[in-house]
Amino acid sequence: MDPGLGQMPAGERLEADGIAVRFGELRALDGVGLSLAAGQIVGLIGPNGSGKSTMINVLSGFVSPFAGTVTHAGRDVTSDAPDRRARRGIVRTFQAVRLFPRLSVWENIEAAAVAKGAGRRVARAQVGEIVDLLELGEFAQLEAGTTPYGAERRIAIARALALRPHFLLVDEPAAGLDEEETDEMAATLRRLCEATGCGMLVVEHDMRLIANVCDHTIVLSGGTILADGRPQDVMQDELVIEAYLGTRQVDLDAGS
Numbered sequence: 001m002d003p004g005l006g007q008m009p010a011g012e013r014l015e016a017d018g019i020a021v022r023f024g025e026l027r028a029l030d031g032v033g034l035s036l037a038a039g040q041i042v043g044l045i046g047p048n049g050s051g052k053s054t055m056i057n058v059l060s061g062f063v064s065p066f067a068g069t070v071t072h073a074g075r076d077v078t079s080d081a082p083d084r085r086a087r088r089g090i091v092r093t094f095q096a097v098r099l100f101p102r103l104s105v106w107e108n109i110e111a112a113a114v115a116k117g118a119g120r121r122v123a124r125a126q127v128g129e130i131v132d133l134l135e136l137g138e139f140a141q142l143e144a145g146t147t148p149y150g151a152e153r154r155i156a157i158a159r160a161l162a163l164r165p166h167f168l169l170v171d172e173p174a175a176g177l178d179e180e181e182t183d184e185m186a187a188t189l190r191r192l193c194e195a196t197g198c199g200m201l202v203v204e205h206d207m208r209l210i211a212n213v214c215d216h217t218i219v220l221s222g223g224t225i226l227a228d229g230r231p232q233d234v235m236q237d238e239l240v241i242e243a244y245l246g247t248r249q250v251d252l253d254a255g256s
């Protein structure tokens, strides 16, 4: 077995088609489709409450859609549970970081590698590679609960990477980071996509990060796709600018 992170199979796709999600009367998503290829980074942006996290939940199996299908490598996975999808290589991070605070950073990542089925020696090699890739060396032996906030966000991604994703779905990786840390996060995401060949869906508020990282961007508003294209084109789109300005107050108040 290859002890390193390796390269994911080229040509593999994660696709969603006609996704609809309802919470009671609320249509959180209504006919949303997307297609993500291995090695590609797609941004998913939109005002607060537009359905971004719900889309990640649908792709990763945490929410069952009312209508629509999710397909991975040509197979319908719409009714597969989250752990089953994770084993297939569809891995997500959460908007709020979840770590084992009393374990070291290294152990947090190792636990994920072992959960994926790596033996101790292989796990150690993989964790070493991931720690280097995410520049977490100086924190590796610290208890995860004592690391600075900026490092915590990278550790969450490191844990996801230890599950050897074919597709990595990241929910607001730069939330709460300052400008410099956000630029570092952008560089990190690109680097890990290149190193592993995985496809990535990045949900983010920070337009700079989206512009720096993504090949393609989808804009959600009120549960439907408002615009779709290259980040620089999408950000010039009047409908998109309007959707953002119209909810700026809400964004600031909600703080997420």
Ligand code: ADP
Pocket: 023, 026, 028, 046, 047, 048, 049, 050, 051, 052, 053, 054, 055
């Ligand atoms: P975003 O991530 O774009 O900010 P979400 O996908 O979290 O938006 O939410 C979309 C809409 O669905 C919001 O109106 C939100 O309040 C609602 N929502 C999300 N999850 C649930 C849930 N589990 N139960 C009820 N309503 C929900």
Ligand code: MG
Pocket: 052, 053, 054, 095
């Ligand atoms: Mg969200």
